[in-house]
Amino acid sequence: MGLKERISGFIAKRGQAATLIVPGEPVPDGYGGFEPGTPTEHAVTVVTTAYTSEEMALYGGLIARDDVRVYLAPDAFTPAPTTEDEIRIGGTEYRVIRVAPMAPDGETIVFDMQVREDG
Template sequence: MVVNPAWELIARRLIARFGQDAVIMRPGEPTDDGYGNEIPGEPTAYPARAAVIDANVVLAHQQTGSLEPGDVRVLISTEGLPIEPDTADALWIGSEDWIITSVARLATDGEPLFFDMRVGR
């Protein structure tokens, strides 16, 4: 997806100004217990910088049907993030645990600039 330069600038400013520490938790590889059952592997934590989008924007998206009540839109900086988040991951912001319901990779020339996520409980 090609990013509008104005939107890129806005996203960078939002993350810089309102960003807070977050952690993307990637589930570990499951192992077989020898009886055909999977044992979840140890999750890996990836520190990130996240900005939660203003509640008024979230409400506007809820009215158009792109967000469910209780969902939040979050911008994640790619700076220093060695993975590309997906819906199998979880997001921690402060002490709150969020389920990632969708991730949009926003990039120019194939290089990701940030991730636009919708997260819920």
């Protein structure tokens, strides 16, 4: 069993249900601009953890006190997350602040995401 399969299995076994919300394609607003299209929702399983005080200090204020670290395993049915997306975990919606794919040898084995509560 490879590293990708181990991580995916761990997230599936220990994770929690979440929804990745991907914005729809922009549509003309009739005034020369665009409005966001209808978002699509993708059911995913994630593992979440808090950032340590050391990580917050190391990144010089780029990580807010209530930011959450989210690990999402890639699959064939879910688009890769971007900073344009949102994610709903346990009824709370978060904005995606940062996405760092872990991709040894060019194959993404997990997405390490920094998310912040929307609102």
